[in-house]
Amino acid sequence: MAALALPDNCVSTSCSDGLRALEQTFQAAPIGIAHVGADGSWLRVNQQVCDMLGYEADELMALTFQDLTHPADLHTDVGLANQVLNGEIDRYRLEKRYFHKDGHIIWANLTVAAVRDARGRFVHFISVLEDISEVRQAHIALAETEERLRRVLNSVVAYIAVLSTDGAILLVNDPALTVAGLSREEVLGEPLWETYWFSQSEESKARVRDAVTRAALGERSRFDVDVMVKDGTTRTIDFKLVPNHDEAGNVHEIIASGVDVTERKRGEEHREMLLRELSHRVKNTLATVQAMANHTMRNTGDFERFQAAYKGRLSAIARCHDLLVATDHVSVDIRNLVTSQVRPYTRGDGKTLVLEGKPLVLTGEAAHAFGLVLHELTTNAAKYGALSNQTGQVKIAWDKVRDETGDWVEINWTEAGGPPVAPPAQTGFGSALIRKSLSHAMGGSASVSYAETGLSARFRLPLHAAL
Amino acid sequence: MTQSPLSVLIVEDEYLIAMDLEQELADRGFVTIGPAGSLQDALGLLESEEVHLAVLDMHLKASDSFPLARRLTERGVPFLFLSGNDASALAPDLKFARVLPKPVDYDVLEAELRDLLPG
Structure with a gap:
């Protein structure tokens, strides 16, 4: 063992000097x-x-x-x-x-x-x-900060990963794993584009790989891309890559993040579809109104008669439209349809109109077509038939029927108590519409008979016109 | 010199518009065929009648009218679409077709129809 030897001449004075020095130390x-x-x-x-x-x-x-x-x-x-x-x-x-x-x-x-x-x-x-204590405190603070960051990372709605410059996953947050049903061990160290998330198409694989390569050179990128989730379906994410630079300015890792924008994208597509649909409907309605004006013009000799007939028909279209808007634009209860078209022309004593039938909902198209037929029947009855005097009555009955030709919605319009009826000498636009419009594109049929006691009409619509 | 009248196949599912088209084209000297309210009816008429021209609504109740447009193209029968949609709603192989917006000015429709014919 090495030891320092005290010099031989060590005397008490110098020793006590040494002790004093040690004490000072x-x-x-x-x-x-x-x-x-x-x-x-x-x-x-x-x-x-x-x-x-x-x-x-x-x-x-x-x-x-x-x-x-x-x-x-x-x-x-x-x-x-x-x-x-x-x-x-x-x-x-x-x-x-x-x-x-x-x-x-x-x-x-x-x-x-x-x-x-x-x-x-x-x-x-x-x-x-x-x-x-200070060092310990700093350690504890650092651990707390790390724990807090970890919790933040796992609580956000975004999917987050940290990649090496060659794209290997170094860190990934819980939401990204949970949404795809993956474990951390499965993905750590794997290139991002080779994982389950991007397994649904070669195109998105290539796109992510290319973006990572560019991120390693310092370029940010952001684009929408589809990812696989755990039930095998895909979701669209707003995907972003940001290079992280070290103190020397070199890219040393890449932050990848994504936010699920599937609903937003669907919402946008739905809105565009609705706008296209609306524009289509509006133009068709305008074309219908134009056609209605032309027909009415051809069938009425003077402007006053045109105005009266046209106003009635335009309101009939408007009432059909109101009913469609009041529901969900796809269906109308037949009772509401009949009431809205016929009631304005009744005496108001509650006895003019008899409605018979179980609740039945027509599709929007069937309701629109049949609504116009009802209007023509009603104005005819108001001019010549059961709605033109104080005793007449109109009965409207509907039911589902089946015969060898198929399944139908059958609607019977029966007038009674009006003035005696004779078949019209010439058929105008209104009666053509009553007889033909349901067979034109709806696959329905109509028959009208002019008994002296009152006009009656039978309509059939294919059952698929009802809901 | 006499010219035999041109026949026009009318395909339109809205009854009111179909009748109006029929009347207006008849007034302008065309022989009208139809109006057909469905693709089925229209294809049937194309087989049984001599069709020189056709006016097609793009969307019928149960389907679009594109199969008919393709059949007309094969047969060399000129046609145009009358639609609430614009040309962007056309199938890719029918992008060449003329689309007139609804509601249409019948004088424009007549001129466009006559323009479709060669010579």
Whole structure:
């Protein structure tokens, strides 16, 4: 063992100079130094120890290190000290907690060795204490920050991954895994484009691979791409790649993120479809109105008669439209349809109109076509038939029927109590519409008979015209 | 010099519009065929009648009228679409076709129809 030899001429004066120098070193060392007895009592402490633990030296002399040690570290510390005491080990080092005099915790890096006499007998421990509370605090703060970031990463609605510059997945958040039913182990280290998410098409694989290559060169990119989710369906995500630069300015990793925009995309498509549909309907309605005007013009000799007939027909179209808007644009209850077209022309005593039939809902197209037929029947009845006097009655009955020609919705219009009826001498636009419009494109039929007691008409619409 | 009148196949599912077209084209000297309200009826008329020209609504109740347009193309019968949609709703192979918006000015329709004929 190497040892420094004292010079032969070491006399008491120079020795006491040396001791004074040692004492100065002990006190001035920028680290805590203490002598501690076999029982743990503080024997000698320097100012650093006092400053660290918040006690005066003489206060410490009355205490043991055990008194000031955090219970969680006590067992380890005492155990190690005993091993040194018994000569099993020469020294130990421990990061441990002390209680400061005011109660707060001090983290210290403790190194302990034994001082022994010439015969190897234990004299005291020499303990070196370095206050590492600040470092510990910084570690804890860092861990807390990391934990918080991890929680943020796993709580956002976005899918997030960190990639190496060659596209391997280094980190991925829970939502990205959950949505696809993947485990972290399955995807870590895999190139992003080779994963399940992008397995539905070669095109999106190639697109992601290309974007990663460009991101590694410093280029950001953002585009919509379809990804596979756990039930084998696809969702559209707004996908973004951002290169992350190190201090030297080189790309060292790539942040990939995506937000599910499937609903937004569907919403946009739906809105466009509705707009196209609306535009189509409006133009068709205008064309119908134009046709109605032309027909009415051809069949009425003068402007006054045109105006009266046209106004009635235009309102009939409007009433059909109102009913469609009031529902969902695809269906109309036949009772509402009949009431809205015929009631305006009745006497208002509640006896003119008899309706018979179970609830039956017509498609929008059938309701529109049949609504115009009802209007022509009604205006004819108001001019010549059962709605033209005080005693007439119109009965409208509907039902579903089946015969060898198929399944039908049958509607019977029967007038009674009006003036005597004769077949018209010439057929105008109205009667042509009544007889032909349901067979034209609806696949329906109409028959009209002019009994002297009153006009009656039977209409059939294919059952698929009802809902 | 006499010229035999041109026949026009009318395909339109809205009864009112179909009747109006029939009347207006008849007034302008065409022989009208139809009006057909469905693709089925229209294809039948194309087989049984001599058709020089055709006016097609793009969307019928149960289908679009594109199969008929293709049949007319095969036979070299000129046609045009009359529609609430614009040309963007056409099938890709029918993009060459003329589309007149509804409601149509009948004088324009007549001129467009006569323009379809060679010479």
